[in-house]
């Protein structure tokens with residue numbers, strides 16, 4: 001029986017509402033294990049309570065823990081602040097940097113019963129969608145040297161630099177390979193090796209690493225422009241795909257829209273360090289934001305937060321069996337017709353609490 005030590009950062013908007021439900025689900029699902037968590041302010045809530053989106057006291061608690069369960073931050077109340085003091089930029093980005101969260105894993109899961117939530121025609125996805133997008137999160141053009149220069153002829157020139165090192169490529173390839181090994185052993189690496197030098201290195205490094213260390217994986221490569229088309233045309237031709245930071249930013253959002261409601265999509269961001277249990281330290285959060293338009297109404301879909309908690313059990317606590325039980329309880333509840341408004345499609349919508357109750361009943 002394990003001591004599951006994590007920090008709860010519920011944040012703003014619907015964050016605290018859906019977090020409360022995820023914690024109830026964890027209490028029910030993790031019987032026998034100890035849930036050892038501290039709740040701390042982050043984002044707008046922390047700005048209001050102590051003037052900083054990521055207070056030192058919150059960081060200290062995160063550093064003592066084995067994982068972070070994150071809600072969402074931001075909202076209109078803090079939009080007047082300078083960009084680098086706004087909740088998302090001042091809380092989430094530093095957390096990624098401090099804990100070196102280099103691998104962002106986003107399951108693109110749409111149950112067949114919810115096919116109507118996708119903008120794709122239902123006949124293209126009769127059994128829904130079940131793929132995984134893995135994005136490199138701490139390298140590439142977002143973190144390379146930047147400059148803005150006034151030129152003598154009156155023009156202004158700006159530049160952003162994309163760089164990748166082999167060790168950065170190998171560690172994300174390894175996360176992707178492990179994910180592929182736990183599924184159908186099909187892996188697609190996405191780059192732009194016909195144009196970019198970083199992509200030439202990416203493709204060579206990935207090919208060598210996977211063939212040497214995971215010979216049973218069927219590895220394919222796609223250029224990013226083609227990948228964007230293929231994802232919209234037939235998402236299930238992929239199983240696990242992975243790519244560098246900027247391509248992943250774009251493709252993961254494309255995947256999110258194809259998979260329907262943000263209320264169902266969870267994510268994991270894994271760090272380089274191992275936690276006290278020997279698994280990866282990670283931050284787990286819904287793909288959506290703080291949804292100010294529905295905050296405080298008790299109608300938000302808690303499933304993305306609940307599924308994020310399941311990912312935490314899998315990746316940071318090694319409890320794959322419990323994670324699977326939660327995932328199948330969510331599937332069971334949604335597929336039996338219990339739906340919040342965002343996925344109701346003709347059914348009478350239930351509240352955030354009722355949705356979580358239906359999941360808990362099935363555990």
Ligand code: NAD
Pocket residue numbers: 014018071072073074075076088092262263264285287288289290291292293294299300301302304342
């Ligand atoms: P959003 O993701 O909050 O909302 C987009 C739409 O999806 C809204 O209509 C919302 O009601 C709906 N939605 C999202 N999650 C839902 C859920 N669980 N159940 C039902 N419906 C849901 O995006 P936005 O409106 O662009 O951003 C709102 C705020 O959130 C902004 O301040 C933004 O900066 C912040 N944000 C934070 C994060 C984060 O904390 N990781 C991510 C994205 C946006």
